[in-house]
Amino acid sequence: MTVVSFAEAAKVKVDRVEPLNWWVGMKNPALQLMIHGENIADLNPTINYAGVSLDRVIKVENPNYLFVDLTIGKEAQAGTFNIEFKKGGKVQLKYPYELKKREANSANRQGFDASDVIYLITPDRFANGDPSNDTVEGYADGLNREDKMGRHGGDIQGMIDHLDYVxxxxxxxxxxxxxxxxxxxxxxxxxxxITDFYHIDPRFGSNELYREFSDKAAEKGIKIVMDMVFNHCGSGHWWMGDFPTNDWINYQAEGFKPTNHKRTSIQDPHGAQVDLQGMTDGWFVETMPDLNQRNPLLAEYLIQNSIWWVEYANLGGIRMDTYPYPDADFMADWTCRVMAEYPNFNIVGEEWSISPAIVAFWQRDKVNINGYSSCLPSLMDFPIQDAVVKSLNKEESFHWSDYWNDMYEMLAHDFLYAHPEDLTIFPDNHDMSRFYSQVNENFDHFKLGITYFLTTRGIPQIYYGTELLMKGVEDHGIIRSDFPGGWEGDAINAFEGKGLSADQAEATAFMKTLLNWRKNSEAVAKGKIKHFAPEDGVYVYFRYTEEAQVMVVLNKNAEAKTLSSARFAEILKADATGKELFSGKNMNFSGDFEVPAKGYLVVDIQ
Structure with a gap:
């Protein structure tokens, strides 16, 4: 950024203006700039640019901040104008600010949906594409690949280099x-x-490289979902030593006070206010100060930051960390502001609860007894994840409690959701034990579970390395292990399929088959779901539209099972035929059919 300074303003300067830039033609014409600089409040900003009006200047407790409200009118053109800072009628400083032209059809961008499968990556552990940024001068936490909780050197270039694999x-x-x-x-x-909401960490790359990553992914039909955090920042954030206001973070005067994690206090009709405050205002840990989104200046800052990244990096979605921990009214406002700007976009919130009633509370169009509503399209479906693991690990099956009953009954709770088809489903993620470990390293159960996640309703997310049967229980440093082949000299290169065990190679091929078939399955991408109560260790469900139909059969028994087609007559025609995905065999449903032991069928009905 360029700042022109005059001699009489020696004690006044501009360190930063955020958002870094903005765009003409946004649906919401309002823009609030946060300006930081020593004694900047001693000056009065002015703007003279066609189509742009300066509506209000907000001065706060700290003289090192100004908040400036602008309106970017419809007639405003892309270009750069000076914010002139005056004192006594004389210009003391000039700061150039750019308005960019939006990319074509930006407002109508398509967010991720049920036709997609999301690949979750821990960038530091995926691939080291640029060793020159492993350690950056001025950043204390440098490369230490021997430390499971240290930085290992993975970066944006590493992800770019392996887009072909993805x-x-x-x-x-x-x-x-x-x-x-x-x-x-x-x-x-x-x-x-986070210590800077507007800049990519240099150990990962740069803002420009992140945009390149998004552009190159788009060329391959791959959307980028940005992981955002609004509940807290890092204790090393640049504003921590120079707060704009006295209430920028919660417990600002007192310091660290931990959250009680009582997430149900938000919905609890009998709950005490002190418990709700302890949940939303408390900090995760001492190094994560809890942001006060009730402060309208901070709230606007965070909302504009997310919109800025959508425009700048051409995002296809947002994943919001720790969704229920920030102020609930703010989160509703944020979701509605983002979705108003991008009606076809998608946001998924993390509400780590295995109760579907708690998860459903946050989704758009949900009618809640306390009147709360938001515009959040998707949530992480922790209830289904938990039910799948319980079903796969169940050791006994009897007439009223089948192996699959946890999954069957949890899916039946979809009546609680306004849009169950929009939930994001997953076998595991970066905060929990690896799925292969969760099913006790039972390869048959692993494949049954993955088949379900990639064929049931919702938007699947797969954690990097799940396709390689990566292991890890509870310990984040192990769960987030390096992807083999992402570093020069790795003995195993999974990107090239070299050095894998027989089971790893089979798991990768198995998932690849399902994923690529899924790309062209209308029934899975757009269809409804109908499931039949599990019987004798076998669970059957259908995905269907008016034009397409898929039958999925999961058999947890140690022996093959014969099923009667007649049981499924309400959806399966008597003369139906189909082709099974994995075997390639043609199937006839005029009578009985067989499902293999510890096996699965995925059948395109013709």
Whole structure:
């Protein structure tokens, strides 16, 4: 950024203006600039640019900040104008600010949906494409690949270098954990302790490289989902030593006070206010100060930040971390502001609860008894994830409690959701034990579970390395292990399929088959679901539209099972035929049919 300084303004300067730039032609013409600089409040900003009006200047407790409200009118053209800072009628400083032209059809961008499968990546652990940024001068947390909680060197270039692998596997969206700056002394690799909301961490790359990543992914039909954090920032954030206001973070005067994690206090009709406050205002840990979104200046800052990244990086979605922890009214306003600007966009919120009633509370169009509503399209479906693991690990099956009953009954709770088809489903993620470990390293159960996640209702998300049967229980450093082949000299290169065990190779091929078939399945991408109560260890469900139909059969028994087609007559025609995905065999449903032991059928009905 360029700042022109005059001699009489020696004690006044502009350090930063955020958002870094804006765009003409946005649906919402309002823009609020946060201007930071020593004693900047001693000056009065003015703007003289056609179509842009300066509506209000807000001065706060800290003289190092100004908040400036602008209106970007419809007649405003892309270009750069000076914000002139005056004192006594004389210009003391000039700061150039740019308005860019929006890309064609930006407002109508298509967010990720049920036709997509999202590949979740921990960038530091995926691939090191640029060793020159492994350690960056001025950043305390440098490369230490021997430390499971240290930085290992994975970066944006590493993800760019392996977009072919992601495409070939059949994934159509990538969700990297946060890439913005985390200038923390230790354990900064995970990205959730943000110290600058507008800049990519230099150990991952740059803003320009992130945009290149998005552009190159788009060329392959892959959307980028940005992981955002509004509940907290990192203790090393640049504003922590120079707060704009006295209530920028919660417990600002007192300091660290931990959250009680009582997430149900938000919905609890009998709950005490003190417990609700303890949940939303408390900090996760001492290095994650809790942001006060009730402050309207901070609220606007965060909303504009998310819109800025959507425009700048051409995003296909947002994943919001710790969704119920920020102020609930703010989160509703944020979702509605983003979705008003991008009606076809998608946002998925993390509400880590295995109760579908708690998860359903946050979704758009949900009618809640307390009147709360938001515009959030999707949530992480932790209830289904939990039910799948319980079903796969169940050791006994009897007439009223089948192996699959947890899954069957949890799916039946879809009546609680306004839009169950929009939920994001997943076998595991970066915060929980690896799915292969959760099913006790039972390869048959692993395949049954993956078949379900890639064929049931919702938007699937797969964590990097799940296709390789990566293991790990509870320990984040192990769960987020390096992807083999992402570093020069790795003995195993999974990107090229070299050095894999027989089971790993089979798991990769199995998932690749399902993922690439799924790309062309109208029934799975757009269809409804009808399931039949599990019987004798076998669970059957259909995905269907008026034009297409898929039958999925899951058999957990140690022996093959014969099923009667007649049981499914309400959806399966008596003369129906089909082709099974994995075997390639043609099937006839005029009578009985067989499902293999510990096996599965995915049948395109013709």
């Amino acid at each position: 495409e070939d596997m059949g994934f159509t969206a990538i969700w990297p954990q946060p890439l913005v700056e985390n200038d923390q002394e230790h354990m900064s690799y995970h990205g959730y302790s």
